[in-house]
Amino acid sequence: MKFADRLVQAWYEGHAGLVALWPLEKLYRAVVQRKRQRFLRGELDSYRAPVPVIIVGNITVGGTGKTPLILWLIDYCRARNLRVGVVSRGYGGQPAQWPWTVQADDEAALVGDEPALLVRRSAVPLVIDPQRPRAVQQLLAEHELDLVLCDDGLQHYQLARDLELVLIDAQRGLGNQRCLPAGPLREPVERLQSVDAVLLNGATEDSVQGFSMFLQPTQLINVKTGARQPLEYFPAGQRMHAVAGIGNPQRFFNTLKQLHWHPITHAFADHAEFTAADLSFDDDLPVLMTEKDAVKCQAFAQERWWYVAVDAQPSAGFVQWLNARFETMFRAT
Structure with missing residues (x-):
């Protein structure tokens, strides 16, 4: 088993050796919390798009089902005659320049596997760039849109957001609830109290922890x-x-x-x-x-x-909640 696999196993199943990583975790927590506080105080340079931005992100490392949910959200928006686009980091992609507008015939090695999947399956306008604000600006320069979905990016505070949706794997949960590198969390567990909605991928019913999705x-x-x-x-x-x-x-x-x-x-x-x-x-x-x-x-x-x-099949409760939020966001239009 590779070291990375052993580390993930320790996060979710426990291992006494993780104690040695607590000092690094303390440093990591301090850095991410300071960054968020700067954002909340308005000290961090943050781009506010002229249309609503919805973050679909993780608080844990690893997959939780973001891509299927983004595909569902694209269909949800289109069913309401809303013009939607997507921005993504383009993890693993190596385009000739940033930002890059993804085309259906772009290879995954060029643009990343998730952006390639999203465009081929839904034909959604999509721009990749590690700098999310720059991606949004190019997307809006190329298309008249009503809103933007951000694939991942919960911790990228340079991009202001109108809704934060966080996915959690219902089976694995939050592991030992410690931050990197002592645990799987990108931000402290308390961060979930400030997001707009939590979806539990694999849960059978809604609960106080969040909405169910499968x-x-x-x-x-x-x-x-x-x-x-x-x-x-x-x-x-x-x-x-x-x-x-x-x-x-x-x-x-x-x-x-x-x-x-x-x-x-x-x-x-x-x-x-x-x-x-x-x-x-x-x-x-x-x-x-x-x-x-x-x-x-x-x-x-x-x-x-x-x-x-x-x-993705989110619960009826989530759909009802989202309907209400969209009515508020687009009341003026």
């Missing part, structure tokens, strides 16, 4: 050909190789098991850059992966490679 598998899509098949294409008991280079690979593996398949699991680091050799196995079993991983594998995909498309 990821619904919808179909199988062939990575090489784009052919679509229902989930029943593979029968119960089907053995397969399951590949996941996401923040929480076990969540994907559990999904396959819930579909009554028998995955042989292969976990990779989040945002892993795959090669054909990585996915070459000594048998003829199908290979299943996430959509986020599939966008990086199309150039060398084989016909037995598939990804599982999923849709």
Whole structure:
């Protein structure tokens, strides 16, 4: 097991050795809290966009389901005739310049896997830039929009925001509730008291901790050909190789098991850059992966490679809450 994997395991399952990291955690907490206080006092140079900005972010490191929720929010906005765009850091991307407007034919290696997925699936206007304000400015210069969704960016206070939505993996929770590097938190747990809404990915019902949300598998899509098949294409008991280079690979593996398949699991680091050799196995079993991983594998995909498309399903309570917030934000329009 790699060191990073052992560290994550310690955060969520406990390890006495984490005590040695407490001094570094104390320093980290001081830095992030000072940065937030400067933002709240108006001392930090922060860009206020002329349209509402909604942050979809994490308080923990690792995957929590942000991308499916952003896709749901895009559909939600469009159903209300609102013109929506997205900005993202473009993690792992190496465009010729920043900011960069993502096109549907851009390779994931150029723009990052999550931006590539969002644009290919929804055709949403999207700009990547580690400097979120600059990304928003270019997005608004190129498109007339009613609001902007920010993929991640909860801790990027250079961009002012109108709503903060935070996703938490309901199964893993907040681990030991300590900040980096002694725990998985990017900010102290008290930060959740100031966000607008918390969504618990995998929870079955709303609670005082937040709104429930789950990821619904919808179909199988062939990575090489784009052919679509229902989930029943593979029968119960089907053995397969399951590949996941996401923040929480076990969540994907559990999904396959819930579909009554028998995955042989292969976990990779989040945002892993795959090669054909990585996915070459000594048998003829199908290979299943996430959509986020599939966008990086199309150039060398084989016909037995598939990804599982999923849709976010937030609770009725969250939808009702969001309806009320949108009525307030867009009352003047």
